[in-house]
Amino acid sequence: MSRYWSPVVHSLRPYVPGEQPAMGSVVKLNTNENPYGPSPRVAAAIAAEAGDALRLYPDPGAVRLRDALAKRHGVDREQVFVGNGSDEVLAHTFQALLRHEAPLLFPDISYSFYPTYCGLYGVDYRQVPLDSAMRIRIADYRQPCGAIILPNPNAPTGIALPRAEVEALVAEHPDQVVVVDEAYVDFGAESAIPLVRSFPNLLVIQTFSKSRSLAGLRVGFAIGQRPLVEALERVKDSFNSYPLGRPALAGAVAALEDEAWFEHNRDLIVASRRRLAEALLGLGFEVLPSAANFLFVRHPGSSGAKLAAELRSRAILVRHFTGERTADFLRISIGTEADNDRVIEVLRLLVR
Numbered sequence: 001m002s003r004y005w006s007p008v009v010h011s012l013r014p015y016v017p018g019e020q021p022a023m024g025s026v027v028k029l030n031t032n033e034n035p036y037g038p039s040p041r042v043a044a045a046i047a048a049e050a051g052d053a054l055r056l057y058p059d060p061g062a063v064r065l066r067d068a069l070a071k072r073h074g075v076d077r078e079q080v081f082v083g084n085g086s087d088e089v090l091a092h093t094f095q096a097l098l099r100h101e102a103p104l105l106f107p108d109i110s111y112s113f114y115p116t117y118c119g120l121y122g123v124d125y126r127q128v129p130l131d132s133a134m135r136i137r138i139a140d141y142r143q144p145c146g147a148i149i150l151p152n153p154n155a156p157t158g159i160a161l162p163r164a165e166v167e168a169l170v171a172e173h174p175d176q177v178v179v180v181d182e183a184y185v186d187f188g189a190e191s192a193i194p195l196v197r198s199f200p201n202l203l204v205i206q207t208f209s210k211s212r213s214l215a216g217l218r219v220g221f222a223i224g225q226r227p228l229v230e231a232l233e234r235v236k237d238s239f240n241s242y243p244l245g246r247p248a249l250a251g252a253v254a255a256l257e258d259e260a261w262f263e264h265n266r267d268l269i270v271a272s273r274r275r276l277a278e279a280l281l282g283l284g285f286e287v288l289p290s291a292a293n294f295l296f297v298r299h300p301g302s303s304g305a306k307l308a309a310e311l312r313s314r315a316i317l318v319r320h321f322t323g324e325r326t327a328d329f330l331r332i333s334i335g336t337e338a339d340n341d342r343v344i345e346v347l348r349l350l351v352r
C-alpha cells in the first residue's frame, strides 16, 4: 500500500500464475506448458531476426503473421488480431468488447484471469455455476447479460463443449459478444472459428503457448468479424503499437510453417493423456473427461491440498486451486511419458 498509488490499484486482485521454479530437476506439471520443444524452424527464424534487424521497430500491423494465421484458418487478414500472448488479447477484449451495463457472464469454475481483468477494467460480472458434473450448460446463460466469455475446452476442468452447442449459445445472444477462449482447443475440441463467418458477435481467441510449445515467446490471437477486430486494434494502438517483437513475429510464422511438428507432438500428448487417465482411474481417482493437455482429478480418500504438497515435496509440481468447488481437485499437466510415469509412481504411494 502506498499513498502514491492510483486509487484503482488498491482494489486490484492480481492473477497468480503457476510457479516457475529455478531448480532444474523438477517434474513440472503445473502450468500446462508443452513437454516437447517447438519446431527447430522457430529457433532458426528467431536467430535470423536477432542481428541488425533488432535496430528497427517490428511491423506494427504484424502482416506476415496475420496472413499466415488467416490462411491456416480460412479467414481474411482483417479478421485476425495478434497480441503478446492470449492474455494480452484477452485484456484488450475485456476493455474493448466486454464492458457493458449488464454483467459479463462466465462459468464459476473457469480461467481465474477473468475476474482479474474485470477488476482492472471495471467490468461487472456474474459467475454461472457449472452443473454437478462440472459441465457448462448453455441453457444457464439464458439470462440478461452484457456479454459472455468461456474457455473451450474449459479450464481447469478440461471438458469441451461441442461446436453445435457453442453455435447455439452464440445464436441465442445476437445482441451480445460471445468470446470463446480456445487456449487448449488443439488437444481435442472443435474450434468455433468456422462459425465466425455466420456470427458477427463471435470472437475466438487462441494461443501459441500450449499446442505450439511457445509459452516463452508470448503470441496469441483472436479471430472475428471485422468490427470486433477493429475494436481490439483501437485499444491496442492506444496502448502499445508493437506488442510483438521481431523474434516473436518471425518465430510464430515459422511455427505455423511446421504443421507436421505440431501434429506429432499433439498426438503424443493426446496418447499420453489417455494412458495417464487410465492409470489414475486404476488408483481410484475420479478423472474428468479432458479434451485439453491436462487432467482435473480428485481422489475420494485424499485432499487436493495435501496431495499437491506431498507431490511438491517429491519435486513434482501440479496445480491446486483453493476455490470451494475445486479444492478437492488437482490439475495435472500432461508431461513426457517419463514425467507421467513418475507422477503415477508417487501417487501410487500417496493414495490408499
Ligand SMILES: *Cc1c(COP(=O)(O)O)cnc(C)c1O
Residues within 6 Å of the ligand: 084, 085, 086, 087, 088, 111, 151, 155, 181, 183, 206, 207, 208, 209, 215, 218, 219, 220
Ligand atoms: C494458458 C491460457 C491462456 C493464456 O495463454 P497465453 O500464454 O497468454 O497465450 C488463456 N486462456 C486460458 C484458458 C489459458 O489456460
